[in-house]
Amino acid sequence: MGARLRWRRFVSNFMLTMTGVCAVVSVMALFLILGYLLFNGGTSINWDFFTKLPKPVGETGGGMANAIVGSGKILLLASLFGVPIGFLGGIYLAEFSGRGMASVVRYAADLLNGVPSIVIGIFAYSIVVLPFKHFSAFAGAFALGMMMIPITLRSTEEFLKSVPRMLREGAMALGASKWKTIATVIVPAAYRGILTAILLALARVAGETAPLLFTAFGNRYESHGFSQPTATLPVMIYTYAVSPYEDWHRQAWAAGLVLLGLVLMINILARTILSRGIAVPRS
């Protein structure tokens, strides 16, 4: 074996090993993040965190009950706004559309999907906060709902289109009208994929902070209804982490652990259980 061939073999093995190292390093980032949060958040989480309101600045203790409720409220409202638009719009794209309109809608959705979240926040501010003259859960939900639309829309379209033709033709042959075919045959056949995509969209916006900074704003107390400034977990993590107080840092870690746990849990559930046998689209 010539020296040159040995050298080429060596280079090959070395470089291939390096790609493995790259993969391990990348995946390790996830476990480092998880481990660090478990370590720091696990020691600072307690029952008060879930049940108490934030204490005044300077006092230790207290929790983030209001932020947990606030996040829940805003996510619920965001889903009520974003999911129907995305879902029904997706049905239009997959089932009813002509060429022209569909490509415009698709293009708009792709554009919306790429908009930086802080810019979505500016838009929600100028269209919801300014007219009503105060920060509100509504405005935050509008911003997050907007971010859910493109994912829901495109995945609904994709999964509806992947339903086999035979199912469609079978229903039509039995005399069902088009919308009845869609409602009773096609959507049920595709619902697991669509639900997976909606859950992933929800998990994504659940961690969004930037669009909430000047829409839902924040609140140190409970907010009633949907028209008051509302605390959310991600914004609380941000304000607590950049604050100078030791006890707030502790609570930021706890909130980070809760948020990350929630987001990863939804992701794992959606990707493993719900989507068994379906290719999950990436956002």
Add this chain to the structure above:
Amino acid sequence: MPSAGPVTGSRSFFSKLRDGDEIARLVTLLFAATVVLITAALVWELWVNSALPRQKFGLHFFMTQTWDPIMDDFGALPFIYGTLVTSVVALLISVPLGIGAAIFLAELAPPRISDTLQFFIDLLAAVPSVIYGLLGVFTVVPLMRTVIYPALNKPFGFLPIFKGPSYGVGFFTAGIVLAIMVIPYIISVSREVLLSVPRDQREAALALGSTRWESTWKVVVPFARTGIMGSIFLALARALGETMAVTMVIGNTPKIAASLFAPGYSIAAVIANEFTEATGDLYLQSLIALGLALFLLTFILNGLARILIVVTTQKGSGVTA
């Protein structure tokens, strides 16, 4: 009942309306049109609400360095500089790492291991940016001050980019955090693009006597080149628009500094920090103008990325020339 002829098309509008088909079409059309409407409104609002700085500063807005809310003088250059520098640092770190990992996942790893690792990569992509910020503030910033800064400043301190003191926060710190955030995008897209390279390309290279690495690096990767470029553009668009993680570790100082260890500012960060306290229309509209610039930048990059990725995956699935 019409027993002959095509089922659709021959029926009148009203019979379709009675079946519900036409109603369903109109209702879903309405929702689809909402998507277009919202997107159009977004662009419109950004444009209209940034009119003041456009009139007062024109293109100078993007070329001057002063950011002085008290004197009502606004220039965006420090933010543009910070956004670009942090993104470039992020790409310098994440591109080699991401492409390396993608090669491993697509070319080397057995399918089961590859899928498992890809699952973890997808989870990494799902980690919220504020969590990256949290870890950035409490782990990367101290690490920068105590380990990375001395290691680079001592031997390379004569270079302008490694000169000067470090406060922990700064361009370099933000770049590192961004790098970890965009790696999943590079890996996922590059892996898919690499997997779409036809088998015969690899086999031909191996049959000609190339080693495994040579077939990968000189045949497969060039074949997927445009798609990999697409994944990098996608990552760049994400990095440019990223707000929270950068805001928390960049130092929030509107200055242009050659040193990567110096604190800086980015477009998204200044919007996040100053939007709610912006007094006066010109101040607020200057921030919105920054938002518009950011929007346009990511819009162009995302468009390019999509074209490149589609071109490559189609090339792989079609007949190879």
